[in-house]
Amino acid sequence: MTAIRHRVDWAVKEYDLAATLESGQAFRWVECGGSWEGVVGHRWVRLRQESGGGTIQVGTVGEPGDWRWLKDYLRIEDDLGAVLESFPSDGPMTAAVASCRGLRLLRQDPWECLASFLLSSTKQIPQIREGVRLLCERFGEEIEGPVGGGKVFAFPKAAALAEVSEGALRECRIGFRAKYLKGTAELVARGELSLEAVGGLPLERARERLVTLPGVGPKIADCVLLFAYGYPRAFPVDVWVMRALRELYFPGRRPPMARLKRFSETYFGPQAGYAQQYLFHHVRMMAGRVVNRRGTGEDKSYGD
């Protein structure tokens, strides 16, 4: 017996669903027998992409309406070809794109994205996922899931987390990040920072607003600006991207962070955020296997 009541198939070109859902921008997707199950807003969703890759099969239990909410989340209508065309045609970017053509950015709910990345500092992706899972189970609203499956929860609202004690948040294994999460949840719940208003600002102003929140610095702000609001030039620099920029574009040098930021803001073009996600994915894949870290001798120097 299947619990899925609503289905649709979407034809896609160059969409790597697995890479996208696993790429460290969203933290609630779970692979189940070749399908991906997760929650978007208040809806449980199952996604599947067959080996050919040309179709994404969608299933839900609740009324899906016109599916706009999911098309927007998956950014299924992005012209990826145009995005890839806009990248600088250098060796590192070519290699990064070749390693994972079809990787996409998502458009997530700003609050969920912000709260999730508040848990991210000096944590590995599996630990972030665990923290997010516990927060949802303990403080999220239960929503309709597949019959016979376990309980399903929406991501907890800011108002809900604002009411929880710091100690109870800490019991979600999030450590010192609990006070940041609570503090930010309070400001957002009280409307002292309107996440909706942030989306109407130009990039730099939006970033200025977000970093006023406790626990939110430039990296987390840029994650939210890129993965939720969709600012195409937001460019989060974490330890992986920093390593990639240094090794690929400044070999043998130690440029300061400010220099790397300046470089990334100008060099990668109008879709720098997409370029960042390809670099992030690429260096993580490279680190996962045995790599000759001494390079191939064709190092090229960029910058001054």
Next chain:
DNA sequence: AGCCAGGCAGAGA
């Protein structure tokens, strides 16, 4: 055992 993980805040130079 020590180091690192999609960092940030506070202090001091």
Next chain:
DNA sequence: TCTCTGCATGGC
């Protein structure tokens, strides 16, 4: 403007 350190927790 910088660099340094503490901060929880878990995995290797």
